[in-house]
Every structure is written in structure tokens, then in C-alpha cells.
Amino acid sequence: MAELIERSPVIPRELARRKATNKNLKFIIGGVLLIGLVVVLIVQATVTTGAYYLTVSEIHQQASTLYGQRVRVSGQVVDGSEDWDPQSVVLRFAIQDEDGSQLPIVFYGPRPDNFQRAASAIIEGELEPNGVFRADNLLLKCPSRYEEEPEEVFVEANR
Numbered sequence: 001m002a003e004l005i006e007r008s009p010v011i012p013r014e015l016a017r018r019k020a021t022n023k024n025l026k027f028i029i030g031g032v033l034l035i036g037l038v039v040v041l042i043v044q045a046t047v048t049t050g051a052y053y054l055t056v057s058e059i060h061q062q063a064s065t066l067y068g069q070r071v072r073v074s075g076q077v078v079d080g081s082e083d084w085d086p087q088s089v090v091l092r093f094a095i096q097d098e099d100g101s102q103l104p105i106v107f108y109g110p111r112p113d114n115f116q117r118a119a120s121a122i123i124e125g126e127l128e129p130n131g132v133f134r135a136d137n138l139l140l141k142c143p144s145r146y147e148e149e150p151e152e153v154f155v156e157a158n159r
Contacts, residue, residue, distance in 0.1 A: 053122055056097040059133070066127045073133060074122045077115075077140075078102060084111050095121055107135040117142045 053072035054062070075095030083092040091107040093115075105123055124137040 056095060056101045056103045057099050059103055059127060060101055063127060063131070067129055068126060070124065070126060070136075072122060072124045073103065074120065075103065076120045082115065086111075091115070095123070104132045105135050106132055107138050109138075112138065112140055114140055114142050 053074045056073065056075045059066065059071070059073050073095070075097045078094040078096050081092075081094040085091075089108065089110060091109070091111045092105065093107075094102045094104050096102045105121075107123075120141045122139040122141070123133065123135045124139075125133055125135040127133050
């Protein structure tokens with residue numbers, strides 16, 4: 001009986017230590033899971049909102065593999081290619097890259113106000129089998145009115 005009396009204070013101390021260890025372990029596991037979730041969300045957001053886009057030439061080269069896939073394409077808006085139909089809210093135009101390759105674009109939606117000033121565009125959508133790119137999102141890059149025009153420099157050769 002004397003042994004039981006001597007051991008009785010040890011048991012509550014040991015249980016208290018185990019409970020504290022279990023609480024600490026739960027907080028550590030919860031913290032690791034929370035950090036892991038944040039890292040996964042950051043990676044997913046980075047991958048889905050990456051600014052990668054294809055050029056018009058790359059679209060033409062990879063056309064057979066791109067049908068039905070969402071892609072981004074960038075190019076210069078071709079002057080005079082705009083065809084706006086306000087009745088059916090359809091904007092048709094073409095873009096081109098440095099090589100001169102052109103890609104017809106169809107955008108179903110309201111015509112952006114700054115479309116006439118647009119210098120280049122980044123378009124997100126799908127390439128259709130008929131070679132027309134059906135745009136869902138249209139981002140226009142307009143030349144800034146605050147940029148200075150390049151100065152012409154005349155250099156005379158020394159004689």
C-alpha cells in the first residue's frame with residue numbers, strides 16, 4: 001500500500017506531461033497543414049495566372065494540337081481589320097506578329113472603347129478548326145499619350 005501512495009503523485013504528473021505533449025503535437029501538425037495549404041494555393045494561383053502567351057506564328061505552327069484548348073495569344077492589331085456588328089455584339093479583327101503572320105479573331109461581347117487606339121492585344125480563348133480564334137478575354141495595350149516621340153537625330157559624316 002505504501003508503494004501506491006508513493007506512486008500516486010507520479011501518475012498525474014505523467015498524464016499532465018502527456019496531455020501537454022499531445023496539445024503541442026496537435027498545434028504543430030495543424031500549423032504544418034496550414035502552411036502546406038497556403039503553399040499549394042500560391043503555386044496554383046501562380047500557374048493559372050501566369051502571363052505566358054503564344055505568338056501568332058506559334059499558333060499557326062501548333063494549330064493541330066491547340067484545338068479545343070484555352071490559350072493566350074499576343075500580336076499587333078491589324079489596321080483596318082475591325083468589323084464591329086453592334087446588332088449581334090460581335091467584334092471581328094485580326095492580329096499579326098513581327099513575321100507578318102495574321103490570325104483572325106472573333107470576340108463575342110461589347111467592343112472596348114479604346115479599341116481604335118489599340119496597338120497590340122493579348123487574347124485568351126480557343127482556336128477553332130476553321131482557323132479562327134474565338135476570344136473570351138481581350139486585353140488591349142494602347143500607346144501611352146505621355147510617352148515622348150523619338151527624336152530624329154541627324155548625324156553628318158566627317159569629311
